[in-house]
Amino acid sequence: MIAFSLPGANDTDEGERDHHAAGQGMVTGRSAFSRAVPLLLFAGAFLLLGLVLVSLRFASQTERSSREALEAARLNNRALLLLTLVQDAETSQRGYLLTGEEKYLAPFKRAESLIHVQFQSITGDMAKIGISAITVDRLKRLIDDKLAEMQSTIAMKAAGRDGDAIAVIQTDAGQRAMDEIRQIMTRIEAVTGDIAFQRAAALADATRWLMISIAGGAALLLVLVGGAMRLVAVHAGQLDAARRALAEQNEMLEVRIRERTQFLERANRELQSYSYIVGHDLRAPLINIMGFTAELERAASVFAAYMEKPFEARDEPSEKAAREAVDVDIPEALGFIRSSMKRMDDLINEILKLARAGTRQLNAEPINLADLVSDAAVNLQHRLAEIGASIVIAEGLPYVVSDRLALQQIFGNLLDNAVKYADPSRSAIIRVSGKIARGHATIDVSDNGRGIAERDLERIFELFRRSGPQDRQGEGIGLAHVRALARRLGGDVAAQSVLGQGTTFTVSFAANLRFAKDRGEG
Amino acid sequence: MSNGLEPIVIVMIEDDEGHARLIEKNIRRAGVTNAMVPFTTGLKALSYLLGPDANGKVHAGKHLLILLDLNLPDMSGIDILARLRESEHLRHVMVIVLTTTDDPAEIRRCYDLGANAYVAKPMQYDKFVNAIQQLGMFLSVVTVPEVS
Numbered sequence: 001m002i003a004f005s006l007p008g009a010n011d012t013d014e015g016e017r018d019h020h021a022a023g024q025g026m027v028t029g030r031s032a033f034s035r036a037v038p039l040l041l042f043a044g045a046f047l048l049l050g051l052v053l054v055s056l057r058f059a060s061q062t063e064r065s066s067r068e069a070l071e072a073a074r075l076n077n078r079a080l081l082l083l084t085l086v087q088d089a090e091t092s093q094r095g096y097l098l099t100g101e102e103k104y105l106a107p108f109k110r111a112e113s114l115i116h117v118q119f120q121s122i123t124g125d126m127a128k129i130g131i132s133a134i135t136v137d138r139l140k141r142l143i144d145d146k147l148a149e150m151q152s153t154i155a156m157k158a159a160g161r162d163g164d165a166i167a168v169i170q171t172d173a174g175q176r177a178m179d180e181i182r183q184i185m186t187r188i189e190a191v192t193g194d195i196a197f198q199r200a201a202a203l204a205d206a207t208r209w210l211m212i213s214i215a216g217g218a219a220l221l222l223v224l225v226g227g228a229m230r231l232v233a234v235h236a237g238q239l240d241a242a243r244r245a246l247a248e249q250n251e252m253l254e255v256r257i258r259e260r261t262q263f264l265e266r267a268n269r270e271l272q273s274y275s276y277i278v279g280h281d282l283r284a285p286l287i288n289i290m291g292f293t294a295e296l297e298r299a300a301s302v303f304a305a306y307m308e309k310p311f312e313a314r315d316e317p318s319e320k321a322a323r324e325a326v327d328v329d330i331p332e333a334l335g336f337i338r339s340s341m342k343r344m345d346d347l348i349n350e351i352l353k354l355a356r357a358g359t360r361q362l363n364a365e366p367i368n369l370a371d372l373v374s375d376a377a378v379n380l381q382h383r384l385a386e387i388g389a390s391i392v393i394a395e396g397l398p399y400v401v402s403d404r405l406a407l408q409q410i411f412g413n414l415l416d417n418a419v420k421y422a423d424p425s426r427s428a429i430i431r432v433s434g435k436i437a438r439g440h441a442t443i444d445v446s447d448n449g450r451g452i453a454e455r456d457l458e459r460i461f462e463l464f465r466r467s468g469p470q471d472r473q474g475e476g477i478g479l480a481h482v483r484a485l486a487r488r489l490g491g492d493v494a495a496q497s498v499l500g501q502g503t504t505f506t507v508s509f510a511a512n513l514r515f516a517k518d519r520g521e522g
Numbered sequence: 523m524s525n526g527l528e529p530i531v532i533v534m535i536e537d538d539e540g541h542a543r544l545i546e547k548n549i550r551r552a553g554v555t556n557a558m559v560p561f562t563t564g565l566k567a568l569s570y571l572l573g574p575d576a577n578g579k580v581h582a583g584k585h586l587l588i589l590l591d592l593n594l595p596d597m598s599g600i601d602i603l604a605r606l607r608e609s610e611h612l613r614h615v616m617v618i619v620l621t622t623t624d625d626p627a628e629i630r631r632c633y634d635l636g637a638n639a640y641v642a643k644p645m646q647y648d649k650f651v652n653a654i655q656q657l658g659m660f661l662s663v664v665t666v667p668e669v670s
Contacts, residue, residue, distance in 0.1 A: 276623075280593050283622045288540035295547065336540045455601065466595050470537075470563045476595060 037231045044224045051217040058210040062203055069199030075125045076192035082118045083185045085111040086146060090178060093150040097157050097165055108150065115143060129195055131188060139184050142177045149174040277463045281347055285340035292333040292340075299329035347464075350477050354463070358484060362403040364513035369443065370397040372404070373432050376411045383419050389428035391415065397443070398436040401512040406485045410493075411445070413478040414505050418447035420472050423500075440491060441511045448502040457495050482507070489513060530585040532558045535567040535602065536620070537594050545589065545620070556587075564597035568605060571612060578609035586612075590637075592621035592628070600628075603635045 089111035095104035119140060126136055149168065156165040168174075306314065306322035370393060377384070377391040384390065400407075415430060422428035426448060434443035452460060456467035461483045464476040479493075482505075486493040490510030497503040532549070536542040542560055549558070561567035571588075573580030588606070592599035599619065606612045617639075619632045624642040632640050 276625075280622050284538050284541070284593070287622060288538065288544070291544040292540065295544070332543070336543065340540060456597065459598075464595070468596060469565055470596050 037227060037234070041224060041227050041231070044220060044227065048217055048220050048224065051213050051220065055210055055213040055217065058206045058213060062206040062210060065199045065203040065206060069196045069203060071125065072129060072192040072195040072199065075122060075129060076189055076196070078118065078122045078125075079185055079188045079192070082115065082122065082143075083181065085115050085118060086143060086178070086181060089115070089147070089150055090174075093154060096154060097162075097169070100157060100162075105154065108154070112147065112151070115147065119143060126188065129191055131191065135184060135187075139181065142181050142184070146174060146177040146181065149177070274463060277465075278347075278351060281464050282344060285343040285347075288340040289337050292336045295329060296333040296337070299325035299333065303330075346475070350475060351463075354477070354481060354484060357409075357481065358488070360405075362406065362488065362513060364401050365404060366399060366401050367404055367407065368397075368399050369407070369434060369441070372407055373397060373411050373415075376408060376415050379412065380415055380419055387419065387422055387424070387428060389419055389422055389430065391430045391432065394431065394433035397432070397434050398441050398511065400436070400441050400509075401514060402441075402489055402509060403513060406489055407509075410482050410485050410489075410507055411443075413482045414445040414507070417478060417505075418445060418449060418503075420474070421447070421449045421468070421503075423448065423450045436511045439511050439515065440508050442506060442508045444504050444506050446502060446504040451499040451501055452495060452497040452503055453499050454497070457497060460495065461493070530556050530587050532556050532587045532589065533567065533571065534558055534560045534589045535564065535594070535599070536560065536589065536591040537562045538591070541591070541620075564594045564599070564602050568602060571606065572609065578606070578612035581615075582611040586615045588615060588617045590617055590619050592619060592623070592632070600631060600635065603632065603637060607636045 092108035153165040302325040418430045463480040466476040491508035619637045
C-alpha cells in the first residue's frame with residue numbers, strides 16, 4: 001500500500017534539477033549584466049576624462065588666441081602712437097619754422113624724448129609678428145634721419161639761418177622719409193590687423209569646440225549618472241528578488257511539509273482502519289470455525305456416548321440424539337467450518353490483491369480518457385442491454401498522462417457499480433464528464449440509481465463495507481480499490497448522493513503522473 | 523398473556539449466518555424457548571423495529587431483547603443503537619451488543635449510547651457460551667411466569 005515507485009522518485013529529481021538549472025541560467029544572465037554595466041560606466045568615465053582634457057586644450061587655445069589677438073591690436077596701437085609722435089614732431093617743427101615762436105616746439109620736445117622709447121618698446125613685438133629685421137632697421141634709420149633733419153632745421157632757425165632751414169626742407173628728404181615711415185606703418189597695421197582677424201577666427205573656432213566638448217561632457221555625465229542609478233536600481237531589484245524568492249521557497253517548503261504531514265497522517269489513519277477492518281473481518285470466520293469445532297466435539301461426544309452404551313441400554317431418546325448428532329449437527333458444523341475457511345481464504349486473497357495493486361509499478365503514458373471510458377462501457381455492453389441502461393460520455397474528456405491499468409480499473413469499477421445499483425423503476429442513465437484544472441483531471445461519474453445515505457458516503461470507501469440493502473452480489477472491495485488507486489495517481493475519490501435519486505462519484509488524479517507529488521502513496 | 527406479560531421476543535441482528543446459528547443453538551441449549559427474529563442486515567432490522575411510522579410505535583409496550591452485532595456490512599450497529607435510543611417507544615428496550623472487538627473506546631461508546639450489556643464474541647468459546655447461558659437464565663426468570 002505504501003510504496004514509492006523508483007521512476008517516480010527519479011522524475012521528481014529530474015524536475016528539481018531542471019528547476020535549479022533554470023534558476024542558475026537566470027543568475028548567470030543577471031551577473032553578465034552586472035559585469036557589463038560597471039565596464040560601460042568605467043569606459044564612460046574614461047571618455048569623460050578625455051573630454052575634459054580636450055576642453056582644457058580648447059580653453060588654452062582660446063586663451064592663447066585671444067592673447068595673441070590682443071597683443072596684435074596693442075602693437076598696432078603703439079605703432080600708430082609712434083607714427084603720431086613722429087607726425088606731432090613734424091607739425092611742431094613746421095609751426096616753429098613758420099612762426100619762430102618757442103611755444104610751437106613743445107610737442108616736438110616731448111616727441112623727441114618719447115620716440116626712441118616708443119620704438120624700443122615695439123621692436124621685439126614687431127619681430128614676433130614677422131616684420132623683418134631689415135624693415136625694422138630701415139624704420140629706425142628713417143625715424144633717426146627724420147629726427148636729425150628736424151633737429152638740424154630747428155637749430156638753423158634758432159640760429160637765425162631761416163634760408164638754410166627752408167633749403168633743407170626743400171630737399172624733400174624729410175618728406176620722403178616721412179612717406180616711407182607711413183608706408184611701413186601701414187604695413188605693420190595690415191600685418192597686425194591680419195593677425196588679429198586670424199586670432200579672432202581661431203578664438204571663435206576654439207570657443208565653439210570648447211562649448212561642444214562641454215556639452216558632450218555634460219551629456220556623457222548624464223548618461224553615466226543614469227547608468228549608475230540604473231545599476232543601483234538593478235542591484236536593489238536583484239536583492240529584492242532574491243529575498244522574495246527565498247521567502248517564497250520557505251513558504252513552499254512549509255506548504256510541502258504540511259502536505260506531507262497531512263498525507264502521512266491520512267496514510268496512518270488508513271492503515272489503522274485497514275488493520276481494524278482486516279482484524280474484524282478475518283476474526284468473524286475464525287469465531288465460526290472455533291464455535292463449530294466445539295459443536296463438532298459436542299456432537300461427537302453425544303454419538304460416542306451412545307456407541308459406548310450396551311446395545312440393550314440404547315433407548316429411543318438417546319438413539320434420536322445420536323442420530324441427530326450424526327445426521328444434522330456434524331454435517332452442519334462441517335459445512336460452516338468449510339464455508340468459513342473459504343471465506344477466510346477469499347478475504348486473504350482480496351487483501352493480497354489490494355496489496356499487490358498498491359505496490360504495482362505505475363507506468364505513465366498518454367491516454368485519451370474518452371477512449372478509455374468508452375472501452376470500459378463496451379465491456380459492460382451485455383449488462384447494459386440487460387437492464388436497458390445507457391452510458392453517456394460528455395464531449396471534451398481530457399487527455400492525461402497516467403497509468404492505463406489503474407484508470408481502467410477505476411472507471412471499470414465505478415461504471416460497474418452504477419449499473420449494479422441502478423434503480424429498476426427507471427431506465428438507468430450514467431453520465432461521464434470531466435475537465436483538467438490546475439494540473440488535476442477531475443472526472444464525474446453520475447448515475448440516477450438508488451443513491452447512498454449520507455452517513456454512508458465515507459464508509460463505502462472502506463474495505464468490505466457496503467451501503468443500502470444487501471441485495472446485490474459484492475464483497476465491498478471495489479470502492480476501496482478505486483480510492484487506493486486514485487490516491488496512488490495523485491488524487492482521490494469522493495461521492496455525493498441523494499438517496500433515491502442518484503450518485504455522483506468524483507475522481508481526481510494528476511493530469512500528468514510524472515509531475516504528481518503524491519505518486520505511489522495511498 | 524393473561525397476566526399482561528407478553529413473552530419476550532429476541533431480535534437478533536447478525537449478518538454472519540454461522541454466528542447467528544451458534545448464538546441460537548447456545549440460547550436454546552440454555553433452555554430459552556422464546557421466539558427469535560433474526561436479521562442479517564441493519565436496514566431490514568431497523569425497518570422491522572421502527573415499523574412503518576419509523577418511530578417504533580409498532581412495538582410500544584412489547585418486550586424485546588435485541589442482540590446487536592456492531593460489524594454489519596450495510597451500516598454500523600452503533601447507528602442502529604443510536605436510532606433505537608432516539609425512539610420514544612424503543613428507548614428502554616434491552617440491547618446486548620455482540621461484537622468481535624474488545625476495543626475499550628468502542629465498548630464505552632456503546633455504553634454511552636445506552637447498551638445494556640456488551641459481549642465481545644470471544645475467541646474463548648466457553649466464555650461466549652457462558653455469557654449466552656447467563657443471558658438465557660435471565661430470560662428464563664423473566665419468562666417463567668408467562669410460560670406457566
